[in-house]
Amino acid sequence: MDFVKDVRSVAVVGFGLMGRDISRLLAERGFYVTAVDVSEEVLKKSMEVLVKGPYGIEKAVERGKLTKEQADQILARIRTTTSLEEAAKEADLVIEAVVEDLGIKQEVFRKLDKACRPGVVLATNTSGLSITAIASATQRPQLVLGWHFFNPAHIQPLVEIVKGLETSDEVVEFSRSFLMEKLRKVPIVVKEGPGFASTRLGLLLGLEAIRVVEEGIATPLDVDLAMMLGYRHALGPFETGDLVGLDLRLKAIEQIYEQTKDPKWAPPRLLKQLVAAGYMGDPRIKPGSKGGFYEYFGQKKASEFLKELREKGYKV
Numbered sequence: 001m002d003f004v005k006d007v008r009s010v011a012v013v014g015f016g017l018m019g020r021d022i023s024r025l026l027a028e029r030g031f032y033v034t035a036v037d038v039s040e041e042v043l044k045k046s047m048e049v050l051v052k053g054p055y056g057i058e059k060a061v062e063r064g065k066l067t068k069e070q071a072d073q074i075l076a077r078i079r080t081t082t083s084l085e086e087a088a089k090e091a092d093l094v095i096e097a098v099v100e101d102l103g104i105k106q107e108v109f110r111k112l113d114k115a116c117r118p119g120v121v122l123a124t125n126t127s128g129l130s131i132t133a134i135a136s137a138t139q140r141p142q143l144v145l146g147w148h149f150f151n152p153a154h155i156q157p158l159v160e161i162v163k164g165l166e167t168s169d170e171v172v173e174f175s176r177s178f179l180m181e182k183l184r185k186v187p188i189v190v191k192e193g194p195g196f197a198s199t200r201l202g203l204l205l206g207l208e209a210i211r212v213v214e215e216g217i218a219t220p221l222d223v224d225l226a227m228m229l230g231y232r233h234a235l236g237p238f239e240t241g242d243l244v245g246l247d248l249r250l251k252a253i254e255q256i257y258e259q260t261k262d263p264k265w266a267p268p269r270l271l272k273q274l275v276a277a278g279y280m281g282d283p284r285i286k287p288g289s290k291g292g293f294y295e296y297f298g299q300k301k302a303s304e305f306l307k308e309l310r311e312k313g314y315k316v
């Protein structure tokens with residue numbers, strides 16, 4: 001099948017948390033990026049985080065991870081625009097990272113399909129929506145698939161490639177080699193299904209963890225220590241959930257519950273209550289949030305608890 005394999009410029013649609021880091025990753029790897037978002041204000045704010053944020057390019061220079069010259073070259077490769085059409089018409093590849101809403105994604109894909117050259121692959125960073133439903137908004141469903149990056153996208157090595165019903169095997173193979181060879185990522189290939197493989201497993205652990213706490217069996221700190229020390233997870237489900245955002249977690253669980261009607265996906269009452277009360281997650285990530293599980297339960301985070309033990313000589 002004929003499609004564009006020679007990629008130099010990439011359009012990244014949605015310049016929020018994920019789109020910003022995906023743009024940075026691409027620019028660091030030598031690609032020209034045009035990032036699109038809904039307003040100049042959003043683009044400007046997001047660019048400021050990319051350059052001056054706590055994990056931004058300037059900090060990377062200060063820490064000696066990039067030279068000033070490299071940083072300047074990376075930034076020179078990222079352009080921003082509010083015009084999806086302008087970004088799409090020059091793109092050899094599109095990565096979409098707008099909000100997790102099927103209607104909005106379909107509208108974006110409808111416009112992309114019209115504005116992009118024939119043969120351009122359209123990848124979506126959705127965490128769990130149907131690739132087939134997103135692709136149905138286009139006339140090129142064979143060229144639409146999921147590239148599910150993990151946060152932070154320029155650092156996390158995993159990318160879950162997700163096949164829709166009509167995604168071409170050649171496009172999956174192109175994606176695998178592009179992600180491995182050009183972006184130095186480790187892809188896995190899965191078929192679509194609510195939450196794919198990674199989101200489904202991660203969310204279910206989070207759900208069960210909340211139920212353990214709701215039943216009064218253990219506290220968030222105990223649960224996280226169990227998974228970190230007992231199963232060698234880098235972070236426990238509560239600290240992870242607080243970092244991702246409780247509102248996003250709740251939305252993701254509700255979406256899978258809607259799709260499956262399986263009671264195991266019924267959103268836990270405690271999670272709904274916390275979100276309703278303004279506990280949206282870790283305030284360092286979610287400005288204005290009252291906190292996450294840890295703040296509500298008034299506990300020290302498991303990662304800090306273990307750090308203190310390490311300082312005392314414990315091998316943890």
Ligand SMILES: NC(=O)c1ccc[n+]([C@@H]2O[C@H](COP(=O)([O-])OP(=O)(O)OC[C@H]3O[C@@H](n4cnc5c(N)ncnc54)[C@H](O)[C@@H]3O)[C@@H](O)[C@H]2O)c1
Nearest residue numbers: 014015016017018037038097098099100125126127149151
């Ligand atoms: N946050 C995570 O940890 C994570 C991890 C993996 C995948 N994802 C997925 O990545 C996608 C983006 O998530 P995020 O966390 O970056 O969200 P975000 O809210 O930080 O960013 C989304 C951006 O999309 C923009 N947007 C909305 N409608 C648009 C449109 N029509 N055209 C252009 N831009 C538009 C918004 O203004 C916003 O800047 C979602 O599908 C999400 O499920 C998120």
